[in-house]
Amino acid sequence: MDNFQTVVDQLADLPSTPVVVQKLHMLIQDDAVGSRDVARIVETDSALVARVLKLVNSPFYGMTQSVLSVEDAIAILGFNTLHQLVLSTAVFDTLAVDNSTLNMAAFWQHSFGVGVFAKHLSSNANKDSQSEALTGGILHDIGRLVIAKCDPSKFVTFYFKRKSVTGIEQEMEFFERDHQQIGEMLARKWNFPAPITAVISNHHTPSAAPDEYKKLVAAVNIADLLCHMMQVGYSATSYVTEFDPEAWRCLGLSMDKLKDRIHAALNEIDKASQMLESL
Ligand SMILES: [Fe+2]
């Protein structure tokens, strides 16, 4: 009980949602809101603007000309994608830990890789769903980062000093909660969009996801499996959930299509390598 209680107590002390994310969240609920209003909020945080523009201008987004303002970024990407981009950037900024606790670059590569794979596995879906798959993938393992931030020494003991398996069952034994549940606590505290919260809470247990998000969660679950198999980045453990035939069926992909999607995802990750180094 003590182990888990420590993490939860410290979770309460985690920085609350950055003001810009809070304001953006409220603003985006309002149908009457325009690009100028959203841009004005984002522009209150100049470091964030610099990072968002860097991302938008990276080869990942394949722009033919430079995007110089947040308003232009919104016009090109849409509100939802910009919101998710700001959220992911803010989460990784707030939860960054020392490299002696966790290799952040490798963790980011795993997270981003899962996002890109999930997006390609969802490429039959509309743009909004693809953008949710990308963000859901980027944020899926955020619970591990919360543990690393709240209690670095327990994190290192569990993931790097123990010889036994570091799966979700073992996390339950050690922390009394697994990283899905701990990630969900942060998602609720920060008011993440519901589909992203569903991914964080169920990416190792896709059949437990609410029906409306089953396909999205399945995409992230399979993407996670693929990134582990292909060693895209590293998320503190080589543990993977067993292949779930139901999640695979949910995606509705043939083997031939899967090959194409893997190829496209790997290409995109390659294109984005410059961005991965600089985030
Ligand atoms: Fe995970």
Ligand SMILES: [Fe+2]
């Ligand atoms: Fe993962």
